[in-house]
Amino acid sequence: MKINAMVVHEKNGPYLLEEVDLDDPKDDEVLIKNYASGICHTDEFGRSQGVPIPLPLVLGHEGAGIVEKVGRNVSDLKPGDHVGVTYAFDGTCPACQHHEPYYCENFNQINFGGVAPDGTTRLHQNGQDVSMFFGQSSFATYSVVNAQSVAKVDNDVDLAYVAPLGCGVQTGAGAVINVAKAGAEDSVAVFGCGAVGMSAIMGAAIAGCKNIIAVGGNEKSLELARELGATHTVNRREVDDLAAEVVRITGRGADVAIDTSGNGRMMQSALRGLKYHGTFLPVAAAGTIEHFDVGNDVMMPMRTMKGTCEGESDPKTFVPQMVKWFKEGRFPVDRILTVYPFEQIDQALADSHDGKIIKAVLRICE
Numbered sequence: 001m002k003i004n005a006m007v008v009h010e011k012n013g014p015y016l017l018e019e020v021d022l023d024d025p026k027d028d029e030v031l032i033k034n035y036a037s038g039i040c041h042t043d044e045f046g047r048s049q050g051v052p053i054p055l056p057l058v059l060g061h062e063g064a065g066i067v068e069k070v071g072r073n074v075s076d077l078k079p080g081d082h083v084g085v086t087y088a089f090d091g092t093c094p095a096c097q098h099h100e101p102y103y104c105e106n107f108n109q110i111n112f113g114g115v116a117p118d119g120t121t122r123l124h125q126n127g128q129d130v131s132m133f134f135g136q137s138s139f140a141t142y143s144v145v146n147a148q149s150v151a152k153v154d155n156d157v158d159l160a161y162v163a164p165l166g167c168g169v170q171t172g173a174g175a176v177i178n179v180a181k182a183g184a185e186d187s188v189a190v191f192g193c194g195a196v197g198m199s200a201i202m203g204a205a206i207a208g209c210k211n212i213i214a215v216g217g218n219e220k221s222l223e224l225a226r227e228l229g230a231t232h233t234v235n236r237r238e239v240d241d242l243a244a245e246v247v248r249i250t251g252r253g254a255d256v257a258i259d260t261s262g263n264g265r266m267m268q269s270a271l272r273g274l275k276y277h278g279t280f281l282p283v284a285a286a287g288t289i290e291h292f293d294v295g296n297d298v299m300m301p302m303r304t305m306k307g308t309c310e311g312e313s314d315p316k317t318f319v320p321q322m323v324k325w326f327k328e329g330r331f332p333v334d335r336i337l338t339v340y341p342f343e344q345i346d347q348a349l350a351d352s353h354d355g356k357i358i359k360a361v362l363r364i365c366e
Contacts, residue, residue, distance in 0.1 A: 088135025174311015205229025
């Protein structure tokens with residue numbers, strides 16, 4: 001079928017709204033009419049060829065829409081279902097077989113290799129293959145997605161609020177809830193107050209953490225962080241020793257520190273602001289700690305630094321759970337979102353880069 005999609009033809013090239021051919025869904029896939037898609041920094045990582053995804057390419061990996069057609073092996077979804085779409089995984093490797101799809105051994109190839117889990121693309125233009133992104137390419141009017149990456153949600157929630165749950169939001173909230181398993185006696189320090197950081201703060205509030213410390217450099221964002229659940233805020237522009245400030249607030253250091261910034265100073269401070277045997281979770285896609293002392297920062301205080309992805313969430317259950325919390329008023333994700341018409345993608349990106357907004361969502365159709 002013919003669809004409209006934002007196609008990128010060259011490294012750092014413009015998003016061009018063009019006609020593209022989309023294959024019919026295969027036996028394990030569904031056809032989704034996209035109503036919204038979040039914009040994530042990872043999309044820009046793909047456009048800049050941070051990994052060499054074959055071009056041309058249709059980005060977008062936080063889709064939400066309504067199912068229009070299902071493959072013959074799909075039993076848990078049907079036409080008319082409202083859904084959120086998340087990361088792709090093969091479903092067959094040992095990790096997937098152990099119900100840990102976020103550890104999929106082929107995660108990078110599928111999500112950043114331009115293909116669906118079966119190794120081929122569903123998108124074409126003028127007889128040429130067009131690369132997919134995260135197995136969905138949601139910067140388009142329709143997507144064909146493997147059903148295992150599709151989560152059914154209540155149909156009384158605006159799909160623009162559902163879209164970002166599939167990646168950025170579940171990464172932040174899941175880091176606290178699923179990975180750290182933080183609880184009422186824990187202190188959590190969140191470094192960076194973008195969409196992932198704010199989601200971690202909301203996740204810590206859901207977990208009822210004793211101290212929730214937001215570290216950032218924008219006073220407006222820090223004020224919002226307090227409204228979303230932070231018990232303390234630290235302006236990195238006004239405090240020389242961020243680690244010492246976290247220790248001062250908590251009395252002994254944070255149980256969990258999450259860095260969403262990828263900034264070297266912030267990551268080092270997150271690590272050094274931990275208590276004895278605390279856990280550091282870096283979730284940004286890039287970043288370097290220039291002065292990393294294994295003995296004094298990790299081994300002697302017996303701290304753990306753990307790589308994690310997508311909040312280690314089972315999207316079939318965690319995405320609907322976040323929707324439930326949202327409907328209960330406990331997870332106000334709408335407070336961090338700004339919605340733009342699909343054709344205003346460049347403005348949405350500019351406002352994101354300029355720090356005018358926290359998280360942009362594209363409204364693809366009404």
